[in-house]
Amino acid sequence: MDWLTESARIVVVVAGGAAAGIVTYLAVSLFARLARHSTWGASTRLIWKRCAGGLRVALPLIGVYLSLPFALEAPALERTQVVLSVALISVSAYLLIRALYGIEDLITARLDLEHEDNLDARRVQTQLRVMRxxxxxxIVFTAVIVIxxxxxxxxxxxxxxxxxxxxxxxxxxxxxxxxxxxxxxxxxxxxxxxxxxxxxxxxxxxxxxxxxxxxxxxxxxxxxxxxxxxxxxxxxxxxxxxWTRETAQILGTVYLYTDYRVPIDELRAELDRIVEKSEHWDGRVKGLVVTDSKEHSLELRALVSAKDGGSAWDLRCEVREKLVRFLAENYPETLPRIRAELDGAHKAA
The missing domain is CATH 2.30.30.60 (SH3 type barrels.)
Incomplete structure (x- = not known):
């Protein structure tokens, strides 16, 4: 009848695991249903989504572990308990880490990351990511030490x-x-x-x-x-x-090199027309000044503002292109040029 006793022990272990599995399934289903129909469901689902898989493994393991004394004897019992203890500690560490991810998801979901100047939201998101x-x-280090x-x-x-x-x-x-x-x-x-x-x-x-x-x-x-x-x-x-340490807003510069005869006032007026029609300008800053006078040209700097770095780049490219086109079409004589004067001997030659 030893085979019957051995079979009964196996049945006990299997029954313990199956019972824990059924309880897990019912608990997961019930909790998910409560989360869907409760006021805190949206928040809880983010954490539950991360932890449900680990719970489906942890609870059956607990059921098997508790049923082992009824099914095995030493030394097989001790060896099996060691294996299951390692598995339970590992799954517990995994569950805690998944819970951290769920908490991060929960807090991140409440941040307004789509706002143009989302400095505070990105600060919190960065802290969450690193602290997690x-x-x-x-948790991993502690689990290894415990094992x-x-x-x-x-x-x-x-x-x-x-x-x-x-x-x-x-x-x-x-x-x-x-x-x-x-x-x-x-x-x-x-x-x-x-x-x-x-x-x-x-x-x-x-x-x-x-x-x-x-x-x-x-x-x-x-x-x-x-x-x-x-x-x-x-x-x-x-x-x-x-570029976005304190705020996403940023200034952009465009440099032009022109002849000394360039009409500065007309160029300033054209800059105003360009930025006021541009979808990339945030309405804060616009201006054109002469920043240097070189041997063959003037250095002009257009200063414009945008809501973020990407918009500033697009705005700078747009302003540069349209100002150059304006000069080429209306004042071509003001584009940079090199003047040379030949003396009489060279003229005769």
């Missing part, structure tokens, strides 16, 4: 690692110095925020937007769709230009 990464790393020190069977490995921590710490510390520096830099950027998500920056001579900020690196989306990957410590150690 820091907390997720802490090594508190789960029977792994305790000896954890103790051995701690015993050799003196030598290993020097080796690992030397190898991980730069990685830890980047990690601390990421935390510092989350607090001081020299850059934020979607900031317009100029780094390494390239104009682009901050597309991603992780714990160790930053992705800058260049204007031509290339991606510039930089270590996060770069933004604490090297100078760079941030």
């Amino acid at each position: 990464g820091v907390l997720a790393s802490f 090594l020190l508190f789960v029977p069977g792994f305790r000896q490995i954890g103790s051995g690692l701690l015993a050799s921590a003196g030598i290993a710490g020097l080796v690992i510390g030397f190898a991980a110095q730069r990685a830890l520096g980047n990690l601390l830099a990421g935390f510092q950027i989350a607090v001081t925020q020299p850059i934020r998500l979607d900031d317009v920056v100029v780094v390494e001579g390239e104009w682009g937007r901050i597309e991603e900020i992780s714990l160790t690196y930053v992705v800058v989306r260049i204007w031509d769709e290339r991606r510039l990957i930089l270590p996060i410590s770069y933004f604490l150690e090297k100078p760079f230009t941030n």
Whole structure:
């Protein structure tokens, strides 16, 4: 009758897992239905969507773990419990990390990121992204420590690692110095925020937007769709230009080089007409001044304003094109030219 006893034990384990699975399914379905019909449903669904998959794994594992004493005897029971303990700790860490993502989704959904001057929203979004990464790393580290020190069977490995921590710490510390520096830099950027998500920056001579900020690196989306990957410590150690540090509004300049006979007043009036008809001008600043007089030409600077970096670029290109066309069509004699005078001997030749 040993086979019957063994079969009964297997049935107990399977029944425990199946019961936990059924309870999980019913709980998930009930909670999802309540979320859809409650006033807080929209917010809860964002977190629930992230955590539902992990719960579908965690609860059946708990059911199997609780049914093991009725189905197995030592030493098989101890070995199986070790395996399930590791699985439960891992799933719990996964659930906590998914919950962090859900909380980030919940807060981000309430931010007005579509507003033209969304400085505050991008500040919060950047802090959320970096802090989520820091907390997720802490959760993973804690889960590994718990497995090594508190789960029977792994305790000896954890103790051995701690015993050799003196030598290993020097080796690992030397190898991980730069990685830890980047990690601390990421935390510092989350607090001081020299850059934020979607900031317009100029780094390494390239104009682009901050597309991603992780714990160790930053992705800058260049204007031509290339991606510039930089270590996060770069933004604490090297100078760079941030066009949207305080506000998205920005001034743009257009330089023209003309003959000394150029009619400045007519050119100013044409600039006014151009920007007032442009969809890229934000209505704040417009002006034209002579900034330099060179040997063969005058240097003119048109100054215009726009709501953000992208609009400023388009406005500058539009103003430059239309002012050059205006001069070519109405005052071609004012375009840059080089004058030469020949003496009498050369004239005779």
